[in-house]
Amino acid sequence: MIIDGKALASELEAETKERVGELVALGRRPGLATIIVGENPASAMYVRIKHSACDRVGIRSENVNLHEDAGIEEIIETIRGLNEREDVNGILLQLPLPGNRDSAPAMAAIDPAKDVDGFHPVNMGSLLAGAERLVPCTPKGIVWALERLGVSLEGRETVIVGHSNVVGKPLAAMMLNRNATVSVCHVFTRNLAAHTRNAEVLVVAAGVPGLIKRDMVKPGAYVFDVGINRVEGKTVGDVEFDEVLKVAAAVTPVPGGVGPLTVSMLMSQTATATEMQEQINNR
Numbered sequence: 001m002i003i004d005g006k007a008l009a010s011e012l013e014a015e016t017k018e019r020v021g022e023l024v025a026l027g028r029r030p031g032l033a034t035i036i037v038g039e040n041p042a043s044a045m046y047v048r049i050k051h052s053a054c055d056r057v058g059i060r061s062e063n064v065n066l067h068e069d070a071g072i073e074e075i076i077e078t079i080r081g082l083n084e085r086e087d088v089n090g091i092l093l094q095l096p097l098p099g100n101r102d103s104a105p106a107m108a109a110i111d112p113a114k115d116v117d118g119f120h121p122v123n124m125g126s127l128l129a130g131a132e133r134l135v136p137c138t139p140k141g142i143v144w145a146l147e148r149l150g151v152s153l154e155g156r157e158t159v160i161v162g163h164s165n166v167v168g169k170p171l172a173a174m175m176l177n178r179n180a181t182v183s184v185c186h187v188f189t190r191n192l193a194a195h196t197r198n199a200e201v202l203v204v205a206a207g208v209p210g211l212i213k214r215d216m217v218k219p220g221a222y223v224f225d226v227g228i229n230r231v232e233g234k235t236v237g238d239v240e241f242d243e244v245l246k247v248a249a250a251v252t253p254v255p256g257g258v259g260p261l262t263v264s265m266l267m268s269q270t271a272t273a274t275e276m277q278e279q280i281n282n283r
């Protein structure tokens with residue numbers, strides 16, 4: 001089976017649209033502010049996709065474009081201004097920063113209650129402690145999709161390839177929170193195939209086209225391909241899709257798999273952030 005990420009994302013969007021409608025009825029239309037530093041065309045494209053999703057579900061959106069040379073102080077000042085604004089419920093700093101500058105100080109400046117990407121240390125810590133509030137959208141989208149597909153994670157052998165802060169690490173925490181047995185592989189893992197062959201659920205987020213081949217996948221596995229790579233003008237994932245589809249129970253395509261789920265989850269989390277802020281205001 002091909003896991004239709006677009007169809008699942010539409011379901012999630014429809015649910016979010018209803019929640020947004022309820023917030024609007026209370027006079028609390030959710031607002032998302034994005035920040036782009038510099039002129040990275042890929043960042044601009046991702047932000048456009050996020051703003052279109054906002055329009056579809058009824059979230060107000062705005063973008064702040066800072067100059068390529070903006071220092072970390074200027075980025076933090078911008079974030080502080082957005083933290084103060086009542087009509088901004090979610091703040092998203094689009095990564096990477098130009099020159100691959102360290103984004104951690106900027107991430108830490110975002111009000112944890114508005115951290116819709118879930119990268120703030122407080123939210124990461126809560127996730128690790130088993131209390132998931134605002135969490136990274138890509139892993140949350142994968143966990144949501146598994147639940148929607150009726151695949152319970154309890155006791156399930158899951159293998160994650162990639163240990164980044166954006167995908168692999170938070171996903172490992174989410175899967176442990178659901179009592180899966182979790183292995184996390186990365187570039188230093190000695191025998192990758194020996195691990196992936198055990199996986200009932202395999203999530204690949206390495207950014208290496210063709211990394212996962214048919215003989216590395218357990219028959220009947222659920223495979224989520226997070227990778228986004230450009231090869232000869234085409235967008236491909238990390239999994240040899242056509243071959244792996246022959247043995248797996250289900251595989252996400254690239255494009256049209258994990259990507260749309262991530263965007264929909266961002267909408268859902270912006271609604272969640274607004275709901276949480278509303279509850280705090282009413283206390």
Ligand code: NAD
Nearest residue numbers: 138162163164167186187205206207226227228258259262
């Ligand atoms: P990253 O570069 O921060 O991390 C890559 C991870 O893969 C590291 O843990 C590294 O050790 C591991 N790795 C690299 N080569 C490997 C190999 N040969 N064998 C085993 N492990 C290897 O990347 P990231 O930010 O986590 O993103 C990973 C991929 O997912 C990229 O292609 C990125 O574009 C994509 N991505 C997609 C979405 C989405 O919404 N679909 C979201 C985030 C990232």
